[in-house]
Amino acid sequence: MVIPYVVVIILFSLGIYTVISKKNLIKMVIGFTIVESSLILLLILIGYKPSGTAPILDRQYEIVVDPIPQALALTTIIIGGSVTAVMLALVIKIYKRYGTLNVDELRKLRG
């Protein structure tokens, strides 16, 4: 089924578009969250096997879902969370200094 992969691509491109073109800084950080979520979704999609079971082997299953992408997804979620927290802290600092979150006004103020 190809719908999930197409959704991942739509989300990835949407996120990149938001980061590039949106004027508001918070909207830009939301774009990053979307891109990061699409990559995590892609990771889990890659590891999925039809009619597989979760990688908890309390007893023997015949088809088990691939555990590696899930471990990488966990790592990516944590890294994405920390980077978003740092970005938002910097956004607050920028707002306190320049009083605006609009990228164009920032460029004018900075001179």
Added chain:
Amino acid sequence: MSKINERLKKLHTIALVVALAVFLLVVVYEIHNLDNNSKRYLSEHYISEGVRETGAINLVTSVLYDYRAFDTLGEATVILTAAAILSLLVPVSKATMLGTKFSIIVYQTTKFSIPFLAVLGVHLIFFGHLSPGGGFVGGVVLSIIPILLTITYGVEFSESKLKPAKKKLVEDIGAIGFILLGLLGVVTGSNFLANGQANFGPGNTGELISAGLIPYLNVMIGIKVGAGLAIIFNSLIKEK
């Protein structure tokens, strides 16, 4: 005049993003019709041998804390860096929390919910190798307790209960503990961060004290993530 080049710029970015989307569609299309022999022998090995080699039932935890434990060390460093940045950006002055007065119901429910959160967090950390969860998720649940205190009772109260210095100390102890447990592998002659390989008594699988060092690594990461995210939250709240 600026209206037109404003429109032009927007068109330019949209064209750029559409080109990227088409580029990725080509990648997925190529991968899709090649997908007949997607090779997965590494994960086949983890699935068939994972429980026997590392003793942990939850394969994701065995991958995170044994096969690829070095990733987890790198990632714990990312959280510590984020916590260091945020505590750096916040001046030590008084907190400027936009405190709001809640009704009595809110105060009581947070008092009741804190013990349950604590038990849930500790359970997730200790049962990381048996059921889904593990150090990271349990740590975040534990960090919700100081966050709840900060939101309802205000930063001063939560800071008096859990001093920021204590949280930073706990975070660093968690990180150093993780590395010392890794060095335990070196001391017993095997490589760094080796617990399945250096058979630290995997115990019989399924019990709490099994899977060699994985529960202790889980505890260290849990402490570290809990303290780290509490620092991050309080710094964001106090930022002036």
Added chain:
Amino acid sequence: MINLIFNLLMIFLVITAFFMVFTKDISNSVIALPVFGVILVVIFVILQAPDAAMAEAIIAAGLTTVFFVITINKTEY
């Protein structure tokens, strides 16, 4: 049956993402963020990934939204 739900959720995910990006008001898009996160959690559960679902629920849908709310609070947007 599961496939139908799964595809519906995927479509709903895209709709939420578009809503998040193209609303004028920032607080609307920040409120849409946890919705986006929760749908993702359900998708991960369907894809048999409990660990990732739990982490996504707590960190991406939970804590990140709280950070965004604090940012909006601090910048009075």
Added chain:
Amino acid sequence: MEAAVWVIILPLLTAFFLGISKLYFKKILFPLVTGSAIIYLYLLISVSTNSYPPKVYSVGGWGLLGINLMVDPFAAMFLLIIAILFLPVILFSLKYIKIDKHDYFILTYLMIGGIAGMVLTADLFNLYVFLEVTSLSSCALVAIKKTDKAIEGAFKYLIMSTLGSFFILLATILTYHLAGTLNMAEIALEFKELPFKLKSILMALFVFGYALKIGLIPLHAWLPDAYEDSPIPYNVLSSGLVMKAAVYALIRVLYIIFGIDFLSESGMLAIGVFWGVITFIIAHLLAFQQTNLNRLLAYSSIAQIAYITIGLFVGTDGGLIGGSFHILNHAIMKGTLFLVIGIFYYSLSAINIKDIKGLGYQFPIISFTFVVASLSIVGLPPFNGFITKWLIIEAALEAGFGYAAFFILVGTFLSLTYYLKVIVTLYTKTEKKIVIKDPGLSLRLPTIFLGSLCIVFGIVPSLPLSLINKIPQFLLDHSEYIRILLGG
């Protein structure tokens, strides 16, 4: 071979202990920092010297199942750069950094740990994780001064480097999906029978991601702002190590996973050289108009890194040797220049070129070091810059990139003009400037040490070349590297 892991763990452990010392034992900052720096120096030199038959260290003892670290001459050369740059910078910043001393050293040690991790790892996802550690901590160091420009520069830096990381992560995920493993050697073997179009698309994703991190021309906007208001010792480490680690990782991924024959076949080498040529021409032109000293050196860094990419993308033995040696040289030369500017900023808070008018006579030794370093970075004969530039030109001509060699010569004259502009203002006669704080020995010693290295490596290039000559053997035909990594 425990030392390979210690090279990564020691900086992280020091950072964690510094975290504790910030709270309870404030006074042990000095001994802790210098002590671990000296141990680290010894560790780096011991690892990088016995790296000739490359050694593999599997973390966790799992062999090909887990993560492996690989010390080959290319990594050893990079560890040598860390060894040369690290101690002087630590000595310099002990006196230079006044506020937030603990935070500064915590973040510096985390950054060095991240760079060491990126350099040594032979695992694709581990490379991404350490890349993230490095860029997050170096973005924090940009924002450490908390001035308006610093915060703005840090935010722009974080945006662009996270964007780059997303493309690298996307490429890593697709590589795992196609190859089934994350170990670079096994991926290289799996990629042998991949269709041509798919392989070139994956390569394009990797190159685009890393280009954002390196700052090649269309994607360089964040670099000068990041350098403008960040602490000088950080600038030395950043231009000397962080940018180079991104170039190193790109070359490691391209040469090992995709292999040299695929690179030349798909035209990546020609694109890389062309991109490098455009980058350094525009960077030189932009550097010409700068008045702020930090921004001028930032643009010059972009140009010099373009020379390195040209050298490494030429794809011949000579090119690799020239490019790697230029990584070493540029780290030393740019480090000296930044340290000299740091001294001027420390003593007279001089920011623009006109602020350092006539300082040649007040600080004779330091200004002479500045002249030595700028002449060697331009590439004049007696200094080390000339040797590597000559090696790159020779390799470019040999590999048929005549236009690149010609433009490098043109670039030399361009960079000569704006460095001369600075030197001339340095030695124009004006009234004596009042010195606010006297830069003691601990600021001058590292600068003179790095400046003297410019001359030493210029006159006796065989010293580092003995190690650098062994690089192409394990990088050009990746079968040797793969045989060893697979436990051959």
